[in-house]
Amino acid sequence: xxxxxxxxxxxxxxxxxxxxxxxxxxxxxxxxxxxxxxxxxxxxxxxxxxxxxxxxxxxxxxxxxxxxxxxxxxxxxxxxxxxxxxxxxxxxxxxxxxxxxxxxxxxxxxxxxxxxxxxxxxxxxxxxxxxxxxxxxxxxxxxxxxxxxxxxxxxxxxxxxxxxxxxxxxxxxxxxxxxxxxxxxxxxxxxxxxxxxxxxxxxxxxxxxxxxxxxxxxxxxxxxxxxxxxxxxxxxxxxxxxxxxxxxxxxxxxxxxxxxxxxxxx
Numbered sequence: 641x642x643x644x645x646x647x648x649x650x651x652x653x654x655x656x657x658x659x660x661x662x663x664x665x666x667x668x669x670x671x672x673x674x675x676x677x678x679x680x681x682x683x684x685x686x687x688x689x690x691x692x693x694x695x696x697x698x699x700x701x702x703x704x705x706x707x708x709x710x711x712x713x714x715x716x717x718x719x720x721x722x723x724x725x726x727x728x729x730x731x732x733x734x735x736x737x738x739x740x741x742x743x744x745x746x747x748x749x750x751x752x753x754x755x756x757x758x759x760x761x762x763x764x765x766x767x768x769x770x771x772x773x774x775x776x777x778x779x780x781x782x783x784x785x786x787x788x789x790x791x792x793x794x795x796x797x798x799x800x801x802x803x804x805x806x807x808x809x810x811x812x813x814x815x816x817x818x819x820x821x822x823x824x825x826x827x828x829x830x831x832x833x834x835x836x837x838x839x840x841x842x843x844x845x846x847x848x849x850x851x852x853x854x855x856x857x858x859x860x861x862x863x864x865x866x867x868x869x870x871x872x873x874x875x876x877x878x879x880x881x882x883x884x885x886x887x888x889x890x891x892x893x894x895x896x897x898x899x900x901x902x903x904x905x906x
Contacts, residue, residue: 663719665746666733666864667733669862677829681840683749684788684852685747704719705901706732714750733748741759749771751773754796774796785807788809794838803838804827806855815888825841825856838855846865884900
């Protein structure tokens with residue numbers, strides 16, 4: 641006979657219970673040009689955080705964390721779903737715009753490219769992120785910053801040659817610490833003015849499973865960072881039946897972190 645973790649702990653109430661979730665999509669890619677010029681920064685992956693209320697016992701919840709986008713391409717969506725539950729889809733971050741091209745739409749949008757034509761920053765998804773900043777057209781100017789969860793990417797400062805700053809990430813506490821997720825990447829520099837790559841958004845790091853957009857520095861860290869799916873419940877309710885998760889505890893809670901695919905049985 642199967643004995644659940646709850647029964648072993650003597651805490652099984654055989655009642656539905658709440659499950660908190662955080663779903664972060666993969667970030668969009670920034671500039672892959674070795675000379676850094678003109679491209680927009682990648683947008684951060686979409687972020688969704690809420691609670692499933694009174695989830696029925698034996699419900700199987702499935703998770704999939706999206707990967708980051710390569711140079712100037714969108715990342716991949718992250719999802720959370722289960723029978724009788726609303727499917728949660730965090731939208732991938734938009735890739736930064738190429739030279740003379742618009743940034744891609746996404747969870748947060750990629751920054752617009754630049755040079756002869758003004759590239760428009762990609763739109764963000766309502767409730768998940770923000771738009772990318774515009775590049776500056778007019779021959780030789782800089783690219784816009786990618787959008788972040790906590791703010792839009794910066795439009796390139798006029799005639800400065802400095803790429804737009806990436807939008808800030810959002811500090812979220814779900815695993816017992818305030819961590820930043822989904823910051824935008826900075827835009828590539830222009831040819832004229834005082835050329836400089838735009839700074840990445842507040843909280844940005846080249847760290848997997850943050851959903852950060854790729855910066856347009858042209859040589860490293862231009863790919864978007866992968867996303868993550870996290871669920872959290874009172875330890876007294878935790879069934880112990882899961883696959884694919886890194887399991888930890890914080891206070892009275894058990895936390896499951898998924899960086900690929902997996903599931904949890906309530």
